[in-house]
Amino acid sequence: MLHDMLDDLFAPLSQALENRLTTLTVQETGTVTHVGQGIAYVSGLPGVQAEELVRFPDGLFGMAYNLDADEIGVILLGDSTAVMAGAEVRRTERVVDVPVGHALLGRVVDATGQPLDHKGRVRTVERRPIERPAPAIMDRAPVTVPLQTGLKVVDALIPIGRGQRELILGDRQTGKTAIALDTILNQRDGDVLCVYCAIGQRSAAVAKVIADLHAYGALDTCIVVVASGEDPPGLQFITPYAATTMAEYFMEQGRDVLIVYDDLTRHARAYRELSLLLRRPPGREAYPGDIFYIHSRLLERSTHLRPEHGGGSLTALPIVETQVQNLSAYIPTNLISIADGQLYLSPELFQKGLLPAVDVGKSVSRVGGKTQLPAYRSVAGDLRLSYAQFEELETFSRFGTRLDERTRQTIERGRRVREVLKQPQYATLSAADQIASLHAVVEGLFDVLTPDEVSVAEQAVRRAVSERLPDICTRIEAGEPLEGAGHDALLRVAREAIEMRVE
Numbered sequence: 001m002l003h004d005m006l007d008d009l010f011a012p013l014s015q016a017l018e019n020r021l022t023t024l025t026v027q028e029t030g031t032v033t034h035v036g037q038g039i040a041y042v043s044g045l046p047g048v049q050a051e052e053l054v055r056f057p058d059g060l061f062g063m064a065y066n067l068d069a070d071e072i073g074v075i076l077l078g079d080s081t082a083v084m085a086g087a088e089v090r091r092t093e094r095v096v097d098v099p100v101g102h103a104l105l106g107r108v109v110d111a112t113g114q115p116l117d118h119k120g121r122v123r124t125v126e127r128r129p130i131e132r133p134a135p136a137i138m139d140r141a142p143v144t145v146p147l148q149t150g151l152k153v154v155d156a157l158i159p160i161g162r163g164q165r166e167l168i169l170g171d172r173q174t175g176k177t178a179i180a181l182d183t184i185l186n187q188r189d190g191d192v193l194c195v196y197c198a199i200g201q202r203s204a205a206v207a208k209v210i211a212d213l214h215a216y217g218a219l220d221t222c223i224v225v226v227a228s229g230e231d232p233p234g235l236q237f238i239t240p241y242a243a244t245t246m247a248e249y250f251m252e253q254g255r256d257v258l259i260v261y262d263d264l265t266r267h268a269r270a271y272r273e274l275s276l277l278l279r280r281p282p283g284r285e286a287y288p289g290d291i292f293y294i295h296s297r298l299l300e301r302s303t304h305l306r307p308e309h310g311g312g313s314l315t316a317l318p319i320v321e322t323q324v325q326n327l328s329a330y331i332p333t334n335l336i337s338i339a340d341g342q343l344y345l346s347p348e349l350f351q352k353g354l355l356p357a358v359d360v361g362k363s364v365s366r367v368g369g370k371t372q373l374p375a376y377r378s379v380a381g382d383l384r385l386s387y388a389q390f391e392e393l394e395t396f397s398r399f400g401t402r403l404d405e406r407t408r409q410t411i412e413r414g415r416r417v418r419e420v421l422k423q424p425q426y427a428t429l430s431a432a433d434q435i436a437s438l439h440a441v442v443e444g445l446f447d448v449l450t451p452d453e454v455s456v457a458e459q460a461v462r463r464a465v466s467e468r469l470p471d472i473c474t475r476i477e478a479g480e481p482l483e484g485a486g487h488d489a490l491l492r493v494a495r496e497a498i499e500m501r502v503e
């Protein structure tokens with residue numbers, strides 16, 4: 001009897017005790033031994049894995065980076081002033097990941113996916129690690145579809161394909177961001193989603209880009225991922241990887257995605273800062289030995305997938321800043337060798353007002369030629385070569401040499417081509433509009449005008465062609481070559497437009 005009573009009394013107690021015991025977990029905790037600007041050293045986490053997320057007090061996270069026998073070096077993903085020596089550090093047993101999904105479109109977020117735009121929480125359901133292996137060689141398809149930038153000089157002379165990595169490099173204030181931004185704006189009515197990843201820039205510059213995206217109606221199909229110059233170097237370092245993971249989500253769903261990294265010079269600098277603080281041996285220009293690898297593994301994630309894998313693509317436009325036009329500095333040469341081509345922006349052209357300041361001679365697209373819409377090839381197939389020839393002749397003619405008639409003609413034609421290739425910012429053109437202008441100049445229709453008159457005449461030609469030959473325009477956009485009849489019609493309409501303008 002007494003036994004039963006005791007049983008009744010203790011049963012709930014032992015039950016509670018059992019429940020309690022099953023939830024008991026063992027957690028490794030470490031201690032901060034040393035804190036630097038953006039990094040911390042931690043001892044006592046023997047089981048921690050490379051790039052594992054560790055948690056400091058007050059919700060600050062860090063990424064385990066240097067794994068030494070008795071200590072680990074941690075890259076802090078937040079403000080290091082809050083961390084004290086002696087603070088407790090816990091493992092999380094997961095790597096750094098970010099939210100992915102459609103809810104991110106139209107949003108401005110930081111490298112961890114936290115909103116920066118006061119539009120409330122980003123409602124995503126899935127998270128993916130920021131570092132993911134690049135698609136295998138057998139999963140990749142050749143680059144065949146053009147990515148229209150809307151800029152004549154790029155689309156006609158240095159075409160970019162979907163899945164390509166094309167570097168934009170040049171000195172400061174030469175219009176690098178402008179080219180990337182125009183390319184994003186040109187996708188607003190198309191099927192390409194965009195990710196603009198700002199690394200280490202002034203907040204005002206980023207705010208201007210966001211305002212432009214908003215003003216020109218491109219923000220809704222765009223994700224902006226920002227780590228500005230005043231953010232901790234750890235955040236700046238992980239930002240491009242996080243942005244790429246967000247972009248890959250759409251690529252894996254079969255979408256075409258464009259990602260702009262603005263810019264990787266600052267990314268390299270943030271990584272150099274962290275590496276030096278983590279006492280990694282410095283190499284050339286004090287960059288650590290793995291600086292090539294951090295960029296190659298990032299850019300290798302851009303590709304065109306085979307149809308079995310959805311056929312999506314990720315096109316990358318990494319931006320690099322050069323100093324006094326030095327293309328052979330460490331980071332620019334590394335990136336030139338990783339990417340599939342480069343657009344080089346020259347400060348001299350910028351000063352002369354030849355905008356976009358693309359130096360055609362120093363720019364190249366290693367896969368784009370095959371991807372160009374056929375109409376470009378029939379109209380401007382050898383334009384690149386003849387333009388290069390013209391530039392050389394023009395330099396030569398400055399020495400006051402007497403020129404024969406053919407050379408003079410080549411130079412005069414070249415000057416008009418140069419006028420046609422000029423384009424203001426925020427004024428991207430459809431393929432048909434570009435073809436109309438290029439066709440007119442290549443056929444010599446502007447030769448009767450002075451270079452100053454070309455710009456107005458070019459606009460007249462474009463307007464006339466789009467009004468009077470809408471079906472040819474549709475055919476050009478659909479990827480048909482410009483055949484004999486279309487060619488003649490274009491020539492007739494353009495000639496009439498120029499004559500009417502002259503009268």
Ligand SMILES: Nc1ncnc2c1ncn2[C@@H]1O[C@H](COP(=O)(O)OP(=O)(O)OP(=O)(O)O)[C@@H](O)[C@H]1O
Pocket residue numbers: 170171172173174175176177178179321355356423424425
């Ligand atoms: N095609 C263009 N037509 C007119 N203005 C342009 C054009 N391209 C760029 N600009 C102007 O040139 C200036 C510099 O451009 P931008 O900010 O894109 O250069 P950047 O190389 O990205 O500079 P930074 O080195 O500061 O990042 C801007 O004021 C921009 O409006």
Ligand SMILES: [Mg+2]
Pocket residue numbers: 176177178262
């Ligand atoms: Mg810029």
